Amino acid sequence: MNLTLKVWRQSGPDAEGRMETYQVKDISGDMSFLEMMDVLNAQLIEKGEEPVVFDHDCREGICGMCSMYINGRPHGPKQHTTTCQLHMRSFKDGDTIHIEPWRASAFPVIKDLMVDRSSFDRVIQAGGYISVNTSGNTLDANAIPVPKDDADAAFDAATCIGCGACVAACKNASAMLFVSAKVSQLSLLPQGKVEAAERVKNMVAQMDKEGFGNCTVTGACEAECPKGISLENIARMNREYLKAQLTPGK
Amino acid sequence: MTDMTKLDAKIPEGPIDKKWTKHKNNINLVNPANKRLIDVIVVGTGLAGSSAAASLAEMGYNVKAFCFQDSPRRAHSIAAQGGINAAKNYQNDGDSTYRLFYDTVKGGDYRSREANVHRLAEVSTNIIDQCVAQGVPFAREYGGLLDNRSFGGVQVSRTFYAKGQTGQQLLLGAYSALSRQISKGKVKLYNRHEMMDLVIVDGKARGIIARNLITGEIQRHSAHAVVLCTGGYGNVFYLSTNAMGSNVTAAWKAHRRGAFMANPCFTQIHPTCIPVSGDYQSKLTLMSESLRNDGRIWVPKKKEDAQAIRDGKLKPTQIKEEDRDYYLERRYPAFGNLVPRDVASRAAKERCDAGFGVNKTGQAVYLDFADAITRYGKTEARVQGIENPSDAKVKELGTKVVSAKYGNLFEMYEKIVDENPYETPMMIFPAVHYTMGGLWVDYNLMTTVPGCFACGEANFSDHGANRLGASALMQGLADGYFVLPYTIGGFLADDIRTGPIADDSPEFMKAESEVKERLEKLLSAKGTKPVDYFHRKLGLLMWDNCGMSRNAENLKKTIEDIRALREEFWKDVRVPGKSGETNPELEKANRVLDFLELGELMCKDALDREESCGGHFREEYQTEEGEALRDDENFKFVSAYEYTGDPGAAVLHKEELVYEAIEVKTRSYK
Numbered sequence A: 001m002n003l004t005l006k007v008w009r010q011s012g013p014d015a016e017g018r019m020e021t022y023q024v025k026d027i028s029g030d031m032s033f034l035e036m037m038d039v040l041n042a043q044l045i046e047k048g049e050e051p052v053v054f055d056h057d058c059r060e061g062i063c064g065m066c067s068m069y070i071n072g073r074p075h076g077p078k079q080h081t082t083t084c085q086l087h088m089r090s091f092k093d094g095d096t097i098h099i100e101p102w103r104a105s106a107f108p109v110i111k112d113l114m115v116d117r118s119s120f121d122r123v124i125q126a127g128g129y130i131s132v133n134t135s136g137n138t139l140d141a142n143a144i145p146v147p148k149d150d151a152d153a154a155f156d157a158a159t160c161i162g163c164g165a166c167v168a169a170c171k172n173a174s175a176m177l178f179v180s181a182k183v184s185q186l187s188l189l190p191q192g193k194v195e196a197a198e199r200v201k202n203m204v205a206q207m208d209k210e211g212f213g214n215c216t217v218t219g220a221c222e223a224e225c226p227k228g229i230s231l232e233n234i235a236r237m238n239r240e241y242l243k244a245q246l247t248p249g250k
Numbered sequence B: 001m002t003d004m005t006k007l008d009a010k011i012p013e014g015p016i017d018k019k020w021t022k023h024k025n026n027i028n029l030v031n032p033a034n035k036r037l038i039d040v041i042v043v044g045t046g047l048a049g050s051s052a053a054a055s056l057a058e059m060g061y062n063v064k065a066f067c068f069q070d071s072p073r074r075a076h077s078i079a080a081q082g083g084i085n086a087a088k089n090y091q092n093d094g095d096s097t098y099r100l101f102y103d104t105v106k107g108g109d110y111r112s113r114e115a116n117v118h119r120l121a122e123v124s125t126n127i128i129d130q131c132v133a134q135g136v137p138f139a140r141e142y143g144g145l146l147d148n149r150s151f152g153g154v155q156v157s158r159t160f161y162a163k164g165q166t167g168q169q170l171l172l173g174a175y176s177a178l179s180r181q182i183s184k185g186k187v188k189l190y191n192r193h194e195m196m197d198l199v200i201v202d203g204k205a206r207g208i209i210a211r212n213l214i215t216g217e218i219q220r221h222s223a224h225a226v227v228l229c230t231g232g233y234g235n236v237f238y239l240s241t242n243a244m245g246s247n248v249t250a251a252w253k254a255h256r257r258g259a260f261m262a263n264p265c266f267t268q269i270h271p272t273c274i275p276v277s278g279d280y281q282s283k284l285t286l287m288s289e290s291l292r293n294d295g296r297i298w299v300p301k302k303k304e305d306a307q308a309i310r311d312g313k314l315k316p317t318q319i320k321e322e323d324r325d326y327y328l329e330r331r332y333p334a335f336g337n338l339v340p341r342d343v344a345s346r347a348a349k350e351r352c353d354a355g356f357g358v359n360k361t362g363q364a365v366y367l368d369f370a371d372a373i374t375r376y377g378k379t380e381a382r383v384q385g386i387e388n389p390s391d392a393k394v395k396e397l398g399t400k401v402v403s404a405k406y407g408n409l410f411e412m413y414e415k416i417v418d419e420n421p422y423e424t425p426m427m428i429f430p431a432v433h434y435t436m437g438g439l440w441v442d443y444n445l446m447t448t449v450p451g452c453f454a455c456g457e458a459n460f461s462d463h464g465a466n467r468l469g470a471s472a473l474m475q476g477l478a479d480g481y482f483v484l485p486y487t488i489g490g491f492l493a494d495d496i497r498t499g500p501i502a503d504d505s506p507e508f509m510k511a512e513s514e515v516k517e518r519l520e521k522l523l524s525a526k527g528t529k530p531v532d533y534f535h536r537k538l539g540l541l542m543w544d545n546c547g548m549s550r551n552a553e554n555l556k557k558t559i560e561d562i563r564a565l566r567e568e569f570w571k572d573v574r575v576p577g578k579s580g581e582t583n584p585e586l587e588k589a590n591r592v593l594d595f596l597e598l599g600e601l602m603c604k605d606a607l608d609r610e611e612s613c614g615g616h617f618r619e620e621y622q623t624e625e626g627e628a629l630r631d632d633e634n635f636k637f638v639s640a641y642e643y644t645g646d647p648g649a650a651v652l653h654k655e656e657l658v659y660e661a662i663e664v665k666t667r668s669y670k
């Protein structure tokens, strides 16, 4: 198929950006979206132009690195699908595709479609862990049974890939889905309960400090999340947060 | 050239099961106050790097951690699917430290170092305890205890898992430990930074040259020791299951600075990957080995059926049971579909070469879940008290069970291939997956450059000529959490009075300017072709001649071809942009250049090793039944290559392998 691409080009964080138009030909339906971008880039390089910069690594939907806003939706038209797992069979010959970076003040653009998501790392550093050293002298792994339902729910929350689509989808650029997924995972497990109150307070404080917006429960995040992280996590985090406000802090 | 100087692996004395404890008790310690005076650079934040950096920081060292991705959590380890081994014996099926040790040595076709493997088996149980304490949500049974599954090459259930996302969950655990140390200021993180060279001062590794991938700035970073946890080099084949950015640059730079490269030709070709669909393809996707617990591998018995399938005239579900060849079950009745990877891959290639392949290109076999769905469905019906369930009901129930186990893998398959694997068998084919070869390290995980250590897939240590499934995650975390943090003390104990290492010594300045020159040279090559063109070409050469089967004639020719390709690269590559900016094409060019040298060394190693063992199959050395023919008399050693200015002129050093605890036998899975 032949396609028209309208791609956001921005040479640096402070530069002004603009949409540029490109044509690509003979795109196979079996290609992934990023392979289609490879074709575009090879074409640009051969013409002596600058290729489009975008983030990617695993190309199988797990590293969370790819991050394109395609036709007005983070990761494009298919539900539960990252950009790298989107295949060109989702488009048809003659289509025009708009490709932009994530837009959020906490995710500044670095170049073209690449953004800086280190704010997510700093939120995790604020408390997204269990304070245990690697002494090798921890309890036997089976010493504390964990009800299967809790373990499964913790796992579901833990499958967040940290891509930031939830933020990009939200009109307030809220990071609640991402943060609540980590808070939920750890608060559901006996090992994580000990620090639950401190954790949620610190992570929420950092989230606010990074400039993420407030949550008004529009549900856009859940709808666009490639891993199907559920809004229930936000409700659970809100409960954890309320509980934490009632427990005297350190 | 061969040099018979003995490499000193520094294997501790004493019985195999006492070596590690004894060694740990004898290692020089650095006391906590002195650790504050010592800086360690850890390159890589995968399982090995994150766990090492976090543990070193907890112990009190000042750590600088580097990764080229935007976040440490995105290291390639995140993509590991199936599971992690540990000799917990929770299933009470006779597992033990010894059995894990034995399986790993045998699985590696008797080409790994006994003492290292035993230590790995010993610490394996600690890993699971540690991960659970960190909040890793492993799969559990209804009673709340941890669940296990089986992987290839073993007859016990010792694999712990978190659906098809085990690597993700383990890495997020290690990343959380790392994040905690970052928040305490004990680790300084350099994300989106790439190591460009290793700096050696007075014979010791004392730092690295790095490039900030956003600004393009070239930086000098000094430390008392450098730990490379930079992963494997499977991407030398261009198409592999590795992430796009996985590369050999850090290890290759260390090699060029004096670290020996061990067994570079030992590559793992994984039997169950989604087949190649077209020339534009940028990577291959694994379907976890755990699927072989329940999936049965087959091709049609009759050539005409295979042809009809290829022509789209017949569907696999229309082939009758008696017309199917479950060739693994046929050839290896004892292990069946769970033979080790090298064996399963070769068997698939053999069937496809003989004309029984089942996709358009003839390069695919079936992995079929129909029987598993029926079996599980019947059991579920019984559990739920449904009498005489209909076929549809059985299928519905069975599909649910299979989905709970492998749901995300089935989804991934469907996204890529556009077929529903619950309804029709998956098509799979072998693909490059893992590299057993890597930097040579001694028992302390130190390379031949003092102060330069290597952990995880970047070293060669534990898997011999073939790695068993679910053992890479185990090794990465063992190295990072439980081995390196202790063994590095033996080296650093001499450095408590050294003081900070200067980063403006002549050695640093020289290395820095060499890096800058190389980048400028790449940017000024005014050719016409993008870097990928050369990478693809190299990949094809490697796949055809240094892949699943190899022979002397082709290897010799390939060495010449690779040398010619290197020349062509310099003449005809075009790298756009500048060095002082975000420039992914420049990053790629720099990595491919190293692959172009590594590829030659791999072929040389494959040529030197005149035997077949594990993943290294030389056509000249096979039994009448087509099984690998090992030569223990002449090749029971680790090949360790010393760089001498040209990859083809590397000097071979041999580490003889001595087996005291295990009797060396022909490996059989029949």
Ligand SMILES: Cc1cc2nc3c(=O)[nH]c(=O)nc-3n(C[C@H](O)[C@H](O)[C@H](O)COP(=O)(O)OP(=O)(O)OC[C@H]3O[C@@H](n4cnc5c(N)ncnc54)[C@H](O)[C@@H]3O)c2cc1C
Pocket: B043, B044, B045, B046, B047, B048, B049, B066, B067, B068, B069, B072, B074, B075, B076, B077, B078, B079, B080, B081, B082, B083, B084, B166, B167, B193, B194, B195, B196, B229, B230, B231, B232, B241, B242, B243, B246, B247, B249, B250, B286, B288, B433, B434, B455, B456, B457, B458, B469, B470, B471, B472, B473, B474, B476
């Ligand atoms: C698809 C897939 C599935 C797998 N499934 C399993 C499984 O189920 N069980 C199992 O045991 N094993 C599995 N493996 C193998 C296993 O995942 C890897 O061997 C292991 O994760 C490697 O970990 P590592 O820490 O050594 O390196 P990696 O995770 O590859 O990390 C390398 C790190 O080094 C950094 N780096 C590299 N070069 C540089 C440089 N020059 N400068 C700066 N940073 C650099 C990267 O940024 C990254 O942080 C799988 C592998 C694949 C490909």
Ligand code: SF4
Pocket: A159, A160, A161, A162, A163, A164, A165, A166, A167, A177, A178, A181, A224, A225, A226, A227, A228, A229
């Ligand atoms: S919650 Fe979903 S959308 Fe948000 S970062 Fe995690 S995986 Fe991405």
Ligand code: FES
Pocket: A055, A056, A057, A058, A059, A060, A061, A062, A063, A064, A065, A066, A082, A083, A084, A085
């Ligand atoms: S590239 Fe890893 S999730 Fe898309």
